[in-house]
Amino acid sequence: MGIGVSIFLLALGAILAFALNIDIAGIDVHVIGWILMAAGVIGLIMTALIWGRRRQVVAPAETVEYRSTEPVEYRREAPPL
Template sequence: MGYGLGVFLLALGLILALAVQDALSGVNLTMVGWILTLAGLLVIALTAVQANRSRRTSAVTTHADGSRTVTERRDDVPPAV
């Protein structure tokens, strides 16, 4: 799943919704096109959110005297795809 799938669904959906004039018995191609368009937009949005999610790690160290040290690290480098 990724941007390619989202763009494919978006393009296929818009073609079916706006350009196809044929009809199949029992199937509304315009509605199928709009559903595919929304699915494509959803895939693109979810891919963007997943790609931009920051990575955070935190470690809690408990010392002998009972005190704690919290170390947080944020990695803003996107993962390799």
């Protein structure tokens, strides 16, 4: 889940929990709102943890340069006829 989806779930859950006063048989809209808000908070925390790990700076490994002690010969080939 990304940040956008988490914020959407938080907003939708808050609307269902606090703004609506609907009675549906067998469904408690306020509980569904609280569940959506909890899912949004968990999504934000998980996204922050995952992004925090991605942004860690890792020191590059030491590069080793190999040099040959033999002289390098450059050959020039004749162009094709």
